[in-house]
Amino acid sequence: MAIQLKLFLLLWTSAVAVTSAAQSSTRPNIIFFLVDDLGWNDLSLPISGQVTANNKKYHTPHIEQLAREGIIFREAYMTPVCTPTRVSLITGVNAARHRVTNWTSPRKDHNTDAEDEQFSPAAWNINGFSPEPGIPRSFYGTPLPQVLRDNGYFTIHIGKAHWGPRGTAAASPHNVGFIVNVAGHAAGHPQSYLPEEEYGNMPGKGSFQSVPDLEPYYQTDVFLTDALTKEALKAIDYPVSQDQPFFLNLGHYAVHTPIMGDKKYLQPYLDRGLDSVEARYASLVEGVDKSVGDILAYLKQKNIHKNTVFIFASDNGGLSLTPPRGGTAHTHNLPLNVGKGSVYEGGVRVPLIVKYDGVAKQGAVSKNYVLAEDIFPTLLEIAGIRDGKVIQQIDGKSFVPALRDTALADPERVLVWHYPNKWRSPDGPGINYHSALRRGKWKLIYNQRNGKAYLYDLQRDIGETNDLSAKNPGLTKELTRLLGQKLAEYGALMPVDKKTGRQLAYPE
Numbered sequence: 400m401a402i403q404l405k406l407f408l409l410l411w412t413s414a415v416a417v418t419s420a421a422q423s424s425t426r427p428n429i430i431f432f433l434v435d436d437l438g439w440n441d442l443s444l445p446i447s448g449q450v451t452a453n454n455k456k457y458h459t460p461h462i463e464q465l466a467r468e469g470i471i472f473r474e475a476y477m478t479p480v481c482t483p484t485r486v487s488l489i490t491g492v493n494a495a496r497h498r499v500t501n502w503t504s505p506r507k508d509h510n511t512d513a514e515d516e517q518f519s520p521a522a523w524n525i526n527g528f529s530p531e532p533g534i535p536r537s538f539y540g541t542p543l544p545q546v547l548r549d550n551g552y553f554t555i556h557i558g559k560a561h562w563g564p565r566g567t568a569a570a571s572p573h574n575v576g577f578i579v580n581v582a583g584h585a586a587g588h589p590q591s592y593l594p595e596e597e598y599g600n601m602p603g604k605g606s607f608q609s610v611p612d613l614e615p616y617y618q619t620d621v622f623l624t625d626a627l628t629k630e631a632l633k634a635i636d637y638p639v640s641q642d643q644p645f646f647l648n649l650g651h652y653a654v655h656t657p658i659m660g661d662k663k664y665l666q667p668y669l670d671r672g673l674d675s676v677e678a679r680y681a682s683l684v685e686g687v688d689k690s691v692g693d694i695l696a697y698l699k700q701k702n703i704h705k706n707t708v709f710i711f712a713s714d715n716g717g718l719s720l721t722p723p724r725g726g727t728a729h730t731h732n733l734p735l736n737v738g739k740g741s742v743y744e745g746g747v748r749v750p751l752i753v754k755y756d757g758v759a760k761q762g763a764v765s766k767n768y769v770l771a772e773d774i775f776p777t778l779l780e781i782a783g784i785r786d787g788k789v790i791q792q793i794d795g796k797s798f799v800p801a802l803r804d805t806a807l808a809d810p811e812r813v814l815v816w817h818y819p820n821k822w823r824s825p826d827g828p829g830i831n832y833h834s835a836l837r838r839g840k841w842k843l844i845y846n847q848r849n850g851k852a853y854l855y856d857l858q859r860d861i862g863e864t865n866d867l868s869a870k871n872p873g874l875t876k877e878l879t880r881l882l883g884q885k886l887a888e889y890g891a892l893m894p895v896d897k898k899t900g901r902q903l904a905y906p907e
Contacts, residue, residue, distance in 0.1 A: 426551070426644040427755075428707040429778055430694065433488075433648070434687050435481065435559055435588070435655040436739055438717020438732045439748050441684055446473060446750050447861075448764070453733060456673065457684050458664075461692030462752070465711060467762050469754030470802060475769040477715050479746045479818050479830075480739065481587055482561055484714045484771045485650075486528045489562070489575065490540040491775030491793040495817035495891035497538040502822075503527040505585040505607035507566040508536070513821040517848060518832065518894035521819040521902070527563030530575055534567055541789035543775050545576030547646045550784050553638035555579045557631040558650035561587040565607070577648070581612045581630045589652040592623040592659040592683075610652065622661045624653045624686040628693050639701055644782070651690065654683040656723050661686045676725030708781055709754040710774075715739050716746040720827075729828065736863040740822045741829035742844060743863050747816055755781070759802040767801035767808045768837075794889075810839045815885045819847060819894045832894055834906065836882040843878040845906050847894060852879045852906070880907040 439446055440453040444463045477484040482502045483494040494500050500523045504511050512520040522536075529537035530545065544554045556572035560583030563569030572580040590599025590608035597617040599609035616626045631649050638645035660679035664686060668678035691711065698704035718724055719731040719738025732738045732745035739746055751769055753759055772795030779787050780797045801807045814837040821831045829835070832847040840858040845851075854868040854875045868875040883905035886893075893903040 425706075426783060427781055428638075428645050428647075428703060429547075429552075429781060430647045430649065430707060430709045431488075431774070431778070432691065432694070432709065432711045433559075433650045434711075434713045435650070435652055436715065436718050437654055437684070437687070437713035437750065438719075438738065438745070439713075439735055439750055440732060441654070441717050442688075442750060444471075444750075446471060447734070448473070451734065453731070456668075456677070457681055458667075459684065459688035459691075461688045461695065462711065465691060465695065465709065465754055466752050468756075469709070469752050469761065470759045470763045470765050470805065472751040472753070472765050472767065472769050472798075472801075474766055475712065475749055475751030476747045476814060476816075477713065477749050477771045478816060479715055479741055480822060481714045482527060485561055486538060487771035487795075488774045489543045490528065490538070490791055491543070491772050491789070491795040492538070492540065492791055493770075493772050493794040493815060493817075493889060495815060495886055495889040496792070496794060497528070497540070498524045498890075498892055499527050499538055500818060500892070501525075501820040502587055503561065503564055503585075505564055505587075507564040509564065513824050515821045515831075515894075517897060518821070519897055520821075521892040521894045523820065523892055526567050528569045528575075529563060529567060531568045537563065537567065537569075538791075540791035541787075542575045543778060544572075544646060544648065546779065546784065546787040546789065547782060548576045548578065550782065550787065551644065552782065553578060553641075553643050553645040555631070555634045555645060555647045556583045556650070557581050557634065557647070558583060558627045559587065559652050559655075560584060560650065572648075579634045581634070582610050582627060583650065584611055588655040588657075589623055591657070592652070592661070594619045594621050594623075594626070598623055598626075622663070622686060624651055624661070624683070624690055627651060628690040631694065632697050635697070639703060646778075646782075649690075649694075651687055653687050654680060656718070658683065658723055674725040676723070680724065705756040709752075711750070711752040713749040716741070716744075716748060719745060720823075734862045737828045737830065740831075741827065742816045742818060742833045742835035743829040744842075744857070744861065746829060747835075753802060755802055758799075760805055763805040765801050765805050765808070767798055768812055768814060769798050769801075770795065770814060773798055813838050813881065813885060815882065815889075817886060817889075817891050819892055834882060834886065836878055836885065838878065838881070841874065841878060843875070843882060845879065845882055847903060850906070854878070876907070883907045 526537040556577040568574040570585040661682040664682040735745035736743040776797040844853040
């Protein structure tokens with residue numbers, strides 16, 4: 400269905416939530432630009448501050464521009480895989496507490512954990528997030544877009560959603576608080592990026608992963624990333640014309656598999672000697688960069704760039720498995736260790752850039768920690784919402800103060816990741832049945848299979864290659880005990896030992 404018709408049918412449903420005060424243009428617009436599976440170093444912009452070989456692969460001038468106009472957060476984190484991050488983003492809750500710890504299937508009641516010889520799956524929330532009570536195996540909470548909508552924001556979702564399976568409320572972004580939805584549904588990746596393949600909707604060839612709502616672009620030359628960007632700009636036009644603040648949640652399917660080349664950008668990467676897979680991947684990255692540039696240009700054209708907060712992030716670390724990536728496995732996120740699916744830095748540390756004119760210092764760098772669950776309270780503070788009523792306990796912490804003061808940091812804040820699941824076979828470093836904790840410079844990796852803990856000094860060893868647990872037994876034991884205490888506080892689930900039929904004990 401065309402976006403204009405969707406607007407016509409849906410605008411009246413939002414009118415009751417919009418007050419005259421909320422329509423004031425003084426309230427900032429908010430764009431949350433989320434890329435799927437983009438690694439910390441998958442940009443020409445050196446997030447680390449030092450240009451690496453990976454940075455030299457890519458061409459992302461518009462993201463470099465965004466960084467010059469905003470703040471880079473070098474120590475921003477999400478979860479190892481997509482759905483847990485996306486649920487934390489819209490609920491403000493840590494994955495260990497909301498228990499959506501693995502990616503959700505488009506099919507209701509389907510457990511996506513791979514079969515394992517040692518463990519039976521934990522009773523995690525296989526049906527994802529739910530804005531409605533009573534859905535078995537789901538986390539019930541008040542979603543961020545609904546709070547923004549109730550407080551006068553025009554809410555727009557474009558692209559990947561992936562909060563819950565078909566047959567549950569969260570499969571449709573409309574039920575999560577969005578007035579407009581284009582291409583958001585239960586699936587976690589596109590069947591195809593190509594318009595000549597109708598984004599997976601060709602007769603007799605469709606699947607759960609076929610991208611909906613983009614019929615006007617079938618059999619054109621508009622790549623999926625471009626189509627989503629065009630729809631986002633169309634959707635913004637209405638609230639801009641009405642002087643109403645908007646929230647745009649732009650969830651690109653790129654750069655998730657299938658790794659399909661965007662022919663507009665592909666040949667230069669092949670000419671530079673990248674193998675065919677990595678050249679296609681780089682073309683996907685450059686397409687995302689073009690999307691950033693198109694949106695920034697639109698904001699300036701409409702003269703709303705100074706009153707629009709732009710947040711750029713990825714949902715987890717970059718994919719580092721071969722196949723489907725080219726080259727050597729677990730090298731794609733260097734100097735970080737491993738990648739997507741792992742609790743090592745390569746799987747959870749992500750690029751985060753925030754442009755907020757008049758608040759965020761341009762061209763600055765922050766070492767303040769940011770977690771997925773921090774986005775919820777941060778956006779509410781940006782929107783000036785102090786009494787947003789939610790039913791869940793919020794674990795996140797607003798990082799607006801860190802936007803105002805780049806020196807602000809909380810080095811003793813305890814960060815926790817928990818993955819009591821089997822993503823794939825075989826196990827990899829930090830992949831499947833691992834938890835992790837960070838406090839200050841110290842990072843603890845806990846292997847749920849054997850109870851072994853590994854300790855790393857991230858200040859000296861960002862690649863987590865030198866295990867210091869044997870040299871620091873006291874600290875290792877202290878942090879392991881702290882991890883167990885935090886998991887108990889969250890009510891986290893553990894996998895079930897097949898031999899005993901019992902859930903594993905928490906660490907220490």
